[in-house]
Amino acid sequence: MSRIEKWNEITGAEQEQGMMEAFLESRTDSYAILQLRDIDETRQEQFASLDYLHRQGKEPDIDHYEIVYTADLPTFTDRDVMLESLYTKFNIDHPADFTGHSLSVSDIVALKTGGVVSFHYVDFVGFTELKDFLRAGNHLKNAEMELEDDYGMIDGIINNGKAGADRERPSVLEKLKAASDTERGQPFHFGRTEERELE
Numbered sequence: 001m002s003r004i005e006k007w008n009e010i011t012g013a014e015q016e017q018g019m020m021e022a023f024l025e026s027r028t029d030s031y032a033i034l035q036l037r038d039i040d041e042t043r044q045e046q047f048a049s050l051d052y053l054h055r056q057g058k059e060p061d062i063d064h065y066e067i068v069y070t071a072d073l074p075t076f077t078d079r080d081v082m083l084e085s086l087y088t089k090f091n092i093d094h095p096a097d098f099t100g101h102s103l104s105v106s107d108i109v110a111l112k113t114g115g116v117v118s119f120h121y122v123d124f125v126g127f128t129e130l131k132d133f134l135r136a137g138n139h140l141k142n143a144e145m146e147l148e149d150d151y152g153m154i155d156g157i158i159n160n161g162k163a164g165a166d167r168e169r170p171s172v173l174e175k176l177k178a179a180s181d182t183e184r185g186q187p188f189h190f191g192r193t194e195e196r197e198l199e
Helices: 003-011 016-025 050-055 079-092 138-147 172-181 193-198
Strands: 030-036 065-072 108-113 116-123 126-130
Touching: 016 030, 016 065, 016 108, 030 079, 050 116, 079 108, 079 126
Parallel strands: none
Antiparallel strands: 030 065, 030 108, 108 116, 116 126
16 A cells, blocks of 8 residues: 555545546446535535525535545436435435435535436435536536546546547648738737637
8 A cells, every 4th residue: 555545544535636537537327426515615505405506696616515425326217216316325324435414405416327427406306407517617627627638528528539630720830921921010819710719
């Protein structure tokens, strides 16, 4: 056992980034339980309904959450039934190695099926899928960026290829020549035009 592994075992320190990478990189269908970090910024969000957050002008922030549990996802045909069974499991029959609190309002269940990740907010009325949760914060996005071939593919689907990799791009020499041909005083941008148009 390395010193770092031993230190983590003694102190209980978790490598949050490593847990997220392991979840996103998993080749099998899996799930993760995310709960709010115990920090000042999350005090008003703990056990808050999605409706309450919206009335405050907020959305769930991925950077406020940490993974408290991950495991392989059993085969299922109905996503809502699977979510309800996970809710029951993490309220009545906790796994022995689960260290979080019972699953409750403001927690998030992430499902990874067929390489696609979806996030589901636990609310008073059931589960609500969070469509842009992955893009909303840097915490998860950074983990996916390490695994993704193309930063334009930060979308919850791991390593879904390079966007436009076969497209021919002008050389730096051509850009410099074009810059010298432009009128004096007009700015010339060296960035890809496709990216500027999307922004």
